[in-house]
Amino acid sequence: MMWILFVTIFIVLLTYWSFKKPKNYPPGPISLPIFGNLLSVWIALKTYKLHHVVWKKWSEKYGNIMGLKLGVLDVVxxxxxxxxxxxxxREEFDGRPDGLAFLMRSFEKKLGLVFSDGKIWNKSRKTVVKCLRNFGFGSRSMEYQIIEECNALVDYLVETAGQPIKANHMFNxxxxxxxxxxxxxxxxxxxxERLEQLCTLVYRSFKTNNMSGGPLSSLPFLRYVIPDTIGYTEAKMIHRELNAFFSEIIAEHKATVDPKNPRDVIDILLIDMMQNKExxxxxxxxxxxxDLLEAGVETVNNTTVFMLIHLLLNPDVQAKLQKEIDAEVGTRKPILDDRSRMVYTEAVILEALRIxxxxxxxxPHKAMEDAKLGDYFIPKGTVILLSAYELHNGDHxxxxxxxxxxxxxxxxxxxRHEDGLLPFGLGKRRCMGEGLARSELFIFLTHVLQRFNIKVPDGDPLPSTEPVDGITLSAKDFNIVFEPRF
Known part of the structure; x- marks a missing residue:
């Protein structure tokens, strides 16, 4: 009967540990043994639908620094x-979470640009930025590449002019x-078609979870019990397919790489590996x-799609925008130098980023060491979520x-540049693609609205501004008609 004693002691210790909060931990909802606040989150989502709304409602009750227990995770x-x-x-909050949901995408290790930290992150960011700049990242040549792709999109819209198009992934x-x-x-x-399939995989990967890590991170042992229910099976499949795509590209590069004439970032990194630079x-x-595939696609595409929704819902804004394009650009193609004169267009982009x-x-950030925030103690390893949506959409x-x-x-x-608008973050972890993203938003918006009026297809309902939850927010499916202006 000794095993019964061991099991009993284990359960008692697990229950005590799951109830126990660090001394002076931020206030929050009462947590349950093992599950912590997970059941409360699940119940709240029935009412509020979206995770960020749940956090907002609870923060109104518990304060601007709210402490949660999500399974094995301390979350603030x-x-x-x-x-x-x-x-x-603050440097001590520059870490990234260790949850399974974030590590699955990187061979269950902390690698890459987005979800790594410390020396690995510093090495990756420094090396990749240097390689990208070798091929024009951040330089004037990027503008020409943005315009080239925008021209291809406009040509496609000319071909399909007057026909309803599903807008949600048109910029991918x-x-x-x-x-x-x-x-x-x-x-x-x-x-x-192949790239469309890959974009679908990326979209699905962003919808199987949320920025807290979900059950994959909070109760990782469930992958052995209900892998399908918690999204473990789908996440494995998605990353297997994405890695197969990357393997094909790497193999093509290996077969044709010239150590003296690197063609792109992959070539440079492969040459370094071949020369044992480690x-x-x-x-x-x-x-x-x-990281480079996902980071730019989801955020810029989703922001641009929401921007189109607001232009559909606010035809007066669309008309003012087109009036400024006509006055400042005319019939030639817009370029980035036009931005300084196009105040209303810039304001439309800023408002889209805000709303x-x-x-x-x-x-998510992670405390790299024990720290104090406000009047509260934040233990090492705590996941920290920054409520950007409330910052941009609060009553202030x-x-x-x-x-x-x-x-x-x-x-x-x-x-007017508001210091309370921070769509790309701040500090050392500020988005490295911010400049590119802002340029893309300007070029895509001005090129499309210069050439087309946009409207909802006859008989279709107006698109909804209520987002679909996930790691990033995305728009519900809707159709749009592009009518040539000239």
Whole structure:
């Protein structure tokens, strides 16, 4: 009967551990043994639908620093501009979570650009940025690549003019091509079926979880019990398919690489490996490719799609935008130099970044050591979620639910830059692709609205601004008609 005693002691210790919170841990909902607040989250989602709304409602009760227990994870939700800025700029909060949901995508190791930290992250970011700059990243040549892809999209819209098009993923291939030309030295046709399938896989991977890590991270042992229910089976399949795609590209490069004439980022990294410089392993190369594929596509595509929705719902904004394009650009193609004169267009983009906030909780941080935040103790290893959606849509904004670009225009007709608008984060972990993303949003918006009026197909309902939950927020499916203006 000794085993019964051991099991009993184990259960008692597990129950005690799951109830126990560190001394002076931030306040939050009462947690249950083993599950912590997971059941409370599940119940709250029945009412509020979206994770970031649940965190907002609870933070209103428990404060701007709210402590949760999600299974095995200590999670702190931070709300408010000053606290978000503080966390973003403090080195001890620069870590990334260790949860299974985040490690599955990187061979269950901390690799790559997005979900690594410490020396690995510093090495990856420094090396990849240097390689990208060798091929024009951040330089004037990127503008030409953005315009090239935008021209291909406009040509496609001309072919399909007047026909209803599903808008949700229409920018995926052009956005991938802009960066992929530097990474892998190739571009894809806008109707390429293989790349469309890969974009679908990326989309599904972002919908199987949320930024807290979900059950895969909070109760990882469930993968051995109910792998299908918690998304483990699907996540494995998705990353197996994505890695097969990366393996094909790497194999093509290996077969044709010239050590004296690297063509792209993959070539440079492969040459370094061949010369035993030990810059990266093959696994690291896979994860870097995944990071570069995912990061730009989901955020820029989703923001652009939400921007189209708001233009459909606000035809007066669409008309003002087109009036400015006509006045400042005319019939020639817009370029980035036009931005400084196109105040209303910039305001539309800023308002889209604010009201949509597709990275509703940013990318999760992790406490690298025991720390104090406000009056509370944050234990080493705690996952920290920054409530970017509330920062951009809280009551401190006048009419936050109204799409009103004028809020970003001063009385003397200049762009107003609000320090409470932080769509790309702050500090060392600020998005390295911010400049590229802002350029893409401007070029895509101006090129499309210069050539087309956009409207909802006859008989279709107006598109919804209510997002679909996930690691990033995305729009519900809707159709759009592009009618040529000239």
């Amino acid at each position: 939700v931070v709300t408010g501009k000053d606290l978000i800025i503080e966390v973003s700029n 291939v052009p956005i991938i091509n802009i960066l992929w030309k530097l990474v892998a030295g190739k571009r894809y046709d806008i109707k390429d 810059i990266f392993t093959m696994e690291e190369l896979h994860v870097i490719m995944l 949509s906030t597709v990275a509703a909780m940013g990318i 904004w006048k009419e936050p639910t109204v799409f009103r670009p004028e809020r970003f225009i001063t009385s003397d007709n200049k762009v």
